Amino acid sequence: MLLDTMLMQIKQMKISNLNIYLILLSCLLGGRVQAQRVTGMIYERNETGKKSALVGVNVFWGGTSLGTITDSLGKFDIARSAKTNRLIISYIGYKTDTIKVSAESNFDIIMKPEGQLGEVVVRGTSSQIDRLNPIQTEIITTKALAKAACCNLSESFETNASVSVSLSDGVTGAKQIQFLGLGGQYVQTNVENIPNIRGLGTTFGLNYIPGTWIQSIDIGKGAGSVVNGYESLTGAINVELVKPDAREKLYFNAYINNFGRGEVNFNVNKKLNERWSTGILSHASTLQTRVDNNGDGFLDMPLYTQLNAVNRWQYKSDKMMAQFGVKALYENRLGGQVGFRENMRGTSQAYGFGNTTRRVEFFSKTAKMYQDKPYKGLGFIVNGLNHTSDSYFGFSNYNARQQTLYANLIYQSIIDNTNHKFTTGLSYLLDDYNETYKDIHRMRTESVPGAFFEYTYNYLDKLTLVAGIRADAHNLFGAFVTPRLHLRWQPFEHTTLRVSAGRGQRTPNALAENYGYLVSQRWVRFVDELRPEVSWNYGASLTQTFHLFEKHWDVILDYYRTDFQNQLVADTDHADDLAAHLYFYNLKGKSFSNSFQAELNGLLSKRTEIKLAYRLFDVWQTMGQPVNDVRLMARMMIPRDRVLFNIGYTLPYDKWKADLTVQWNGKARINDPLQSLEATLDKKSMPILYSQPYTNVNAQVSRAFRKFEVYLGGENLLNFKQPNPIINAQDPFGKYFDAGQVWGPIVGRMVYAGIRIKVKD
Amino acid sequence: MKQLTIVLALLLGVVFSTTASKPGKEKEVKIKTSAVCDMCKERIEKNLTLSKGVSEAVLNLDDKVVTIKYNPKKTDEAALRKVITDTGYDADSQMCSKTAHDKLPECCQKGNDAHGHH
Numbered sequence: 001m002l003l004d005t006m007l008m009q010i011k012q013m014k015i016s017n018l019n020i021y022l023i024l025l026s027c028l029l030g031g032r033v034q035a036q037r038v039t040g041m042i043y044e045r046n047e048t049g050k051k052s053a054l055v056g057v058n059v060f061w062g063g064t065s066l067g068t069i070t071d072s073l074g075k076f077d078i079a080r081s082a083k084t085n086r087l088i089i090s091y092i093g094y095k096t097d098t099i100k101v102s103a104e105s106n107f108d109i110i111m112k113p114e115g116q117l118g119e120v121v122v123r124g125t126s127s128q129i130d131r132l133n134p135i136q137t138e139i140i141t142t143k144a145l146a147k148a149a150c151c152n153l154s155e156s157f158e159t160n161a162s163v164s165v166s167l168s169d170g171v172t173g174a175k176q177i178q179f180l181g182l183g184g185q186y187v188q189t190n191v192e193n194i195p196n197i198r199g200l201g202t203t204f205g206l207n208y209i210p211g212t213w214i215q216s217i218d219i220g221k222g223a224g225s226v227v228n229g230y231e232s233l234t235g236a237i238n239v240e241l242v243k244p245d246a247r248e249k250l251y252f253n254a255y256i257n258n259f260g261r262g263e264v265n266f267n268v269n270k271k272l273n274e275r276w277s278t279g280i281l282s283h284a285s286t287l288q289t290r291v292d293n294n295g296d297g298f299l300d301m302p303l304y305t306q307l308n309a310v311n312r313w314q315y316k317s318d319k320m321m322a323q324f325g326v327k328a329l330y331e332n333r334l335g336g337q338v339g340f341r342e343n344m345r346g347t348s349q350a351y352g353f354g355n356t357t358r359r360v361e362f363f364s365k366t367a368k369m370y371q372d373k374p375y376k377g378l379g380f381i382v383n384g385l386n387h388t389s390d391s392y393f394g395f396s397n398y399n400a401r402q403q404t405l406y407a408n409l410i411y412q413s414i415i416d417n418t419n420h421k422f423t424t425g426l427s428y429l430l431d432d433y434n435e436t437y438k439d440i441h442r443m444r445t446e447s448v449p450g451a452f453f454e455y456t457y458n459y460l461d462k463l464t465l466v467a468g469i470r471a472d473a474h475n476l477f478g479a480f481v482t483p484r485l486h487l488r489w490q491p492f493e494h495t496t497l498r499v500s501a502g503r504g505q506r507t508p509n510a511l512a513e514n515y516g517y518l519v520s521q522r523w524v525r526f527v528d529e530l531r532p533e534v535s536w537n538y539g540a541s542l543t544q545t546f547h548l549f550e551k552h553w554d555v556i557l558d559y560y561r562t563d564f565q566n567q568l569v570a571d572t573d574h575a576d577d578l579a580a581h582l583y584f585y586n587l588k589g590k591s592f593s594n595s596f597q598a599e600l601n602g603l604l605s606k607r608t609e610i611k612l613a614y615r616l617f618d619v620w621q622t623m624g625q626p627v628n629d630v631r632l633m634a635r636m637m638i639p640r641d642r643v644l645f646n647i648g649y650t651l652p653y654d655k656w657k658a659d660l661t662v663q664w665n666g667k668a669r670i671n672d673p674l675q676s677l678e679a680t681l682d683k684k685s686m687p688i689l690y691s692q693p694y695t696n697v698n699a700q701v702s703r704a705f706r707k708f709e710v711y712l713g714g715e716n717l718l719n720f721k722q723p724n725p726i727i728n729a730q731d732p733f734g735k736y737f738d739a740g741q742v743w744g745p746i747v748g749r750m751v752y753a754g755i756r757i758k759v760k761d
Numbered sequence: 762m763k764q765l766t767i768v769l770a771l772l773l774g775v776v777f778s779t780t781a782s783k784p785g786k787e788k789e790v791k792i793k794t795s796a797v798c799d800m801c802k803e804r805i806e807k808n809l810t811l812s813k814g815v816s817e818a819v820l821n822l823d824d825k826v827v828t829i830k831y832n833p834k835k836t837d838e839a840a841l842r843k844v845i846t847d848t849g850y851d852a853d854s855q856m857c858s859k860t861a862h863d864k865l866p867e868c869c870q871k872g873n874d875a876h877g878h879h
Contacts, residue, residue: 655810
């Protein structure tokens with residue numbers, strides 16, 4: 001063996017800007033006579049420095065469909081191409097390499113694993129489309145997160161065109177996502193792949209993840225992967241938190257705004273030894289200033305205090321990776337009329353709102369790795385939580401408790417080679433809800449064992465097909481099957497096409513998801529026994545990259561449709577002389593959402609980044625069943641049109657950063673109990689009312705020094721305020737009081753400043 | 762609207778005042794360092810860039826030379842060299858600060874060649 005190799009030299013070289021190391025074995029004889037074939041071996045180097053062969057690595061000639069894969073010994077053999085000398089080596093989980101092949105015909109290649117996000121300084125544009133992901137995924141990096149310095153997950157989407165966040169009402173401060181024309185409850189929001197913002201957490205959950213804890217956010221549009229469950233009806237948002245082994249040892253952040261909201265965040269990460277590390281992420285914030293800028297007698301935002309922390313332990317070795325931790329949260333809110341004090345609760349002295357939330361969570365993730373088979377893995381995730389939320393709205397009390405246990409066992413491997421991968425496993429979900437609103441008691445225990453299988457086919461870098469199916473046995477609603485399909489096709493280097501289709505199912509939590517409507521004197525009635533919400537989502541997208549004046553630009557076009565087979569309808573359109581109503585019932589008829597988005601982003605100059613996006617929502621729902629006035633109506637609070645413009649300027653190493661975002665929101669359907677009443681009395685159809693369009697402008701400047709960074713910014717700089725956000729504010733104990741018809745900002749211009757101190761190694 | 766114009770003008774003003782102060786007065790210096798890897802490159806470039814008077818610092822890992830553009834009115838070569846040594850690296854013949862060097866991750870310390878770093 002050794003004799004015939006006759007190596008002249010082993011040269012270690014670094015190819016262009018790809019961080020892959022290639023050992024080139026040039027054969028003494030081969031150098032004279034050019035072989036017709038190119039052969040070689042592909043390895044990876046494990047942590048002990050040993051080389052091990054990689055099986056199923058894609059090896060192909062750039063720009064052609066001429067390719068092969070490595071066999072079980074890591075060997076490849078490919079005919080030379082007449083068109084190109086660029087040989088591309090790609091393997092999932094490893095950095096793609098390009099080799100210029102000249103006379104040599106035998107290569108030994110060592111691939112380098114893809115670095116963990118955060119270890120690598122992410123350069124380039126701050127929001128990116130993951131090109132290789134079969135699911136259309138936008139990634140919000142730490143860089144983009146810093147554009148909106150404040151404060152938690154609900155404010156992290158400011159520069160993202162796909163997700164918008166709005167207030168759910170004029171009193172509680174709760175915020176809701178809008179995504180593909182539908183509410184946040186239809187997006188599966190995961191924290192590190194564990195479903196997190198769901199159930200009772202839907203109400204205020206976006207406020208429970210502080211911005212400084214977030215490392216990155218992935219936004220997957222359309223049906224998600226079956227691996228994480230069946231609840232992603234319109235998409236999946238995954239939030240990655242800062243890891244205990246992050247390079248930032250200490251991170252301190254303090255923030256204050258002109259209304260007196262103050263925040264401190266403190267993260268500590270410590271590597272204990274080679275294998276163990278631990279981290280604490282903590283947060284405290286408060287607002288204790290009573291602000292009523294629009295003079296309607298109600299606080300524009302509630303007073304609140306939040307304490308929130310997570311402690312995580314991480315173990316990493318060649319064979320195993322484990323992490324576990326606990327999260328704890330306490331939040332207290334107080335809102336309503338300016339003169340309201342907590343001791344006036346239950347009296348008619350003033351209308352008050354209060355909420356106390358306590359949430360405790362534990363989580364554990366264990367993964368077994370197979371050193372010689374990097375494509376193979378076994379993982380186990382467990383998560384348990386206890387969430388209590390006690391609220392009052394005037395005289396109405398709403399007490400709720402949720403207990404959840406979630407477990408997911410995942411096995412991943414290949415069939416023959418890494419072009420055919422599969423992920424399979426078993427899951428279990430236990431949800432226990434106990435809610436009381438006035439005299440309505442709702443209890444529900446869901447127990448859902450499930451199994452899933454997902455097959456992924458890769459053809460070079462050109463085509464990826466993911467076909468997944470899962471079966472779940474629901475104790476209340478019976479067994480059901482969730483099929484999902486994703487296809488990514490890259491016909492040309494700069495063009496990526498994606499299509500997806502899939503089913504989603506979830507059990508609605510009517511009160512927690514429509515919390516804002518409870519800040520009213522509406523009569524709440526459950527007309528039907530609620531069934532699970534079931535939808536099919538279909539989508540297609542095109543990503544085209546081009547170069548203009550040597551700068552990189554992306555155009556993204558996408559269209560998604562969600563068709564509901566069943567949906568919870570929350571109907572606030574009706575009022576009579578007894579009361580204004582809030583009806584909950586199952587959909588009978590059509591309900592669908594069409595979402596179209598066009599986005600252009602790129603670099604105007606080396607330091608100036610720009611984004612322009614337009615989004616159209618066309619969302620309809622069959623409503624009016626309880627009053628026999630059945631009609632297809634535009635979904636409430638969803639603006640049909642939205643335009644987003646963002647421009648950012650950055651000096652190297654963020655010495656100076658400036659950022660400006662302009663959002664224009666079109667009109668949305670709203671209603672008004674007084675006008676509903678009038679229509680009922682006049683025996684007319686319910687009136688169709690619309691909000692007015694408005695523009696929101698945010699800007700921020702930051703300056704980095706060697707040890708710290710300071711920022712100054714403003715939100716809602718045009719000082720737009722929704723006129724009369726609270727209907728009948730002067731008579732909050734009257735029949736037609738309603739604070740749930742909020743579509744725009746209430747508080748007006750806000751200016752903030754803050755400091756970030758980071759200690760890295 | 763008027764207030765918005767003021768805010769925007771302020772923002773733009775801040776940005777341009779930092780970029781406009783360059784032309785003509787700027788000096789360039791090349792300093793050889795003991796950087797070994799991409800992490801070192803980032804660390805040195807960052808500390809230099811964020812130091813007073815520096816507008817740009819680019820380190821070439823092939824020859825380990827960092828090219829610094831700076832405003833001579835605000836800083837000088839000695840100060841720049843001190844930034845590098847305080848970061849834990851040699852600056853030409855000037856030795857690195859030992860305490861800073863020992864705090865660097867093992868892969869970035871002297872005696873490690875580039876490919877030893879993960």
